[in-house]
Amino acid sequence: MKKKFIKRISPTKLNLWDKFKSGERKLASFDLEITARCNNNCRHCYINLSADDKVAEGKELNFKQIKDIAGQAVDLGALWCLITGGEPLLRKDFFDIYIYLKKKGLLVSVFTNATLVTKKHVDLFKKYPPDDIEVTVYGVTQAIYDKVTRMPGSFSAFTNGVKLLLNNGIKVRFKAMVLRSNVNRLPQIARFCRARTKDYFRFDPFLRLRLDGNLQRNKDIQSERLSPQEIISIEQQDSERFQEMEINCNKLIVSESEHLGGSHLFRCGAGNKRCYISYDGYFRLCPSLWHPDCMYDLKKAKLKEAWDKFALEVRDMRSNKEEFLKKCGKCRIINLCMGCPAHSYLETGELDSPVEYFCKVAHARASLLNYGIPLN
Amino acid sequence: MDLNSVYVPSKNVVARLVQGEFIVIPITDGIGDSGDGIFTLNETGRAIWDKLDGKSNLKEIVDCLASEFNIPTSEIKDDILGLVKELLKMKILVKV
Numbered sequence: 225m226k227k228k229f230i231k232r233i234s235p236t237k238l239n240l241w242d243k244f245k246s247g248e249r250k251l252a253s254f255d256l257e258i259t260a261r262c263n264n265n266c267r268h269c270y271i272n273l274s275a276d277d278k279v280a281e282g283k284e285l286n287f288k289q290i291k292d293i294a295g296q297a298v299d300l301g302a303l304w305c306l307i308t309g310g311e312p313l314l315r316k317d318f319f320d321i322y323i324y325l326k327k328k329g330l331l332v333s334v335f336t337n338a339t340l341v342t343k344k345h346v347d348l349f350k351k352y353p354p355d356d357i358e359v360t361v362y363g364v365t366q367a368i369y370d371k372v373t374r375m376p377g378s379f380s381a382f383t384n385g386v387k388l389l390l391n392n393g394i395k396v397r398f399k400a401m402v403l404r405s406n407v408n409r410l411p412q413i414a415r416f417c418r419a420r421t422k423d424y425f426r427f428d429p430f431l432r433l434r435l436d437g438n439l440q441r442n443k444d445i446q447s448e449r450l451s452p453q454e455i456i457s458i459e460q461q462d463s464e465r466f467q468e469m470e471i472n473c474n475k476l477i478v479s480e481s482e483h484l485g486g487s488h489l490f491r492c493g494a495g496n497k498r499c500y501i502s503y504d505g506y507f508r509l510c511p512s513l514w515h516p517d518c519m520y521d522l523k524k525a526k527l528k529e530a531w532d533k534f535a536l537e538v539r540d541m542r543s544n545k546e547e548f549l550k551k552c553g554k555c556r557i558i559n560l561c562m563g564c565p566a567h568s569y570l571e572t573g574e575l576d577s578p579v580e581y582f583c584k585v586a587h588a589r590a591s592l593l594n595y596g597i598p599l600n
Numbered sequence: 601m602d603l604n605s606v607y608v609p610s611k612n613v614v615a616r617l618v619q620g621e622f623i624v625i626p627i628t629d630g631i632g633d634s635g636d637g638i639f640t641l642n643e644t645g646r647a648i649w650d651k652l653d654g655k656s657n658l659k660e661i662v663d664c665l666a667s668e669f670n671i672p673t674s675e676i677k678d679d680i681l682g683l684v685k686e687l688l689k690m691k692i693l694v695k696v
Contacts, residue, residue: 230624230645230686232637243619250619303618329614329625331638353629 240303244497251531252497253304254297255511258321259284260503262311264337264373266362268403268448270432270512270570275314283504287317289523291324293501296527298328304355305330308511310503313340319348331355339378341385346392358397359386363406364416372405386420395422402429402458403448410458426465429455430562433570435514449581452588460592469593487542487549489565489575491558495535507531509538512566515575517541541565543576551578561586601658601681606696608654613692615649622646624692632690639692648683654696658684
């Protein structure tokens with residue numbers, strides 16, 4: 225009988241991911257935000273700076289610095305890398321960065337709005353296949369798309385980019401941000417995405433505030449947020465998403481007897497298997513965590529120090545604020561909530577201040593799942 | 601297959617040890633048959649892989665592994681040739 229020494233397997237099916245999940249804390253993946261600049265100017269975006277913002281461009285990690293940090297991540301055992309932005313295709317050295325990461329043996333994914341995709345990108349992705357390409361869809365008509373992006377002509381660029389990718393056999397996962405400007409067209413957006421996505425479609429109704437704290441832009445974002453009732457309504461209409469929420473109810477809602485409670489700020493998995501590298505070279509536990517005490521400058525220090533020591537210090541941060549301890553500290557539906565230290569900081573300037581809007585959304589979702597818990 | 605031939609992993613793949621698993625990751629399209637994914641080698645496969653360094657020919661590799669594992673060359677030769685053939689077919693290995 226012929227012996228089998230080698231087999232082909234999907235990395236997620238391989239017990240590798242399970243090993244990462246169940247084993248000791250180890251870096252499995254990292255997000256590389258290669259720019260904060262974008263050619264769109266979306267109403268809801270928490271990060272985008274203008275494509276021709278020279279100051280922002282000047283702060284971006286250069287190719288040499290990216291190579292260095294990615295090399296350190298590989299040495300720590302990382303297998304997955306997500307290239308994100310801003311719009312990553314804006315970088316003139318995108319090709320160099322992408323190929324370098326591939327050649328380091330990373331499974332590379334790219335988040336893009338697809339508006340800048342050219343035949344050259346198609347050729348690149350054909351020759352060096354990405355693990356995933358995710359494209360966000362803001363609308364499926366020019367009126368809605370361009371309204372969200374505030375960039376005339378962006379819908380046309382988006383459709384051209386998507387066609388280029390799909391017609392050349394590049395598999396894409398589609399997703400959508402849902403905001404006031406496009407919520408009425410969500411069914412059409414979902415249909416468009418489901419008909420083209422490589423596997424599944426997901427939407428995100430949670431709009432986070434700006435990392436740079438821009439007051440006018442924050443007002444724009446707040447005005448685009450859906451009400452809690454609207455959020456649960458669209459979640460309920462998406463049978464796939466709703467069924468998943470129902471199935472995972474027991475994981476999302478903690479019973480009173482199981483509740484760990486306490487003063488720890490971080491209840492999520494941030495910094496356990498994954499980290500985030502900002503465009504200006506700061507190590508962070510997640511894309512939203514922008515508090516100065518939670519960022520570590522990789523232009524001056526090594527990723528290993530950040531991962532082995534600093535990340536643990538951040539994860540161990542605690543609150544002694546009564547409001548936090550009474551509300552979030554005891555909340556059984558925290559897993560249904562967008563609230564977390566990162567988002568609290570963006571909303572209130574403090575890591576441990578509860579945010580009423582998030583609270584209301586979480587409680588509305590809990591009611592929908594028949595786990596109504598009175599608001600504190 | 602010529603036992604005097606020398607083989608080396610293709611520049612289009614990267615071999616890595618991740619979480620104790622020895623994996624071979626394709627960089628470019630056209631590695632292996634169609635489909636996404638990465639390759640994993642078992643312990644024996646890895647022992648053979650480690651010898652495919654672009655310097656030793658297959659006969660030397662057979663002799664070396666037979667001596668290392670203290671088994672007759674006749675027992676290990678087919679395993680080595682079988683894996684090399686498979687890796688060549690998948691374009692994971694190239695002839696020097």
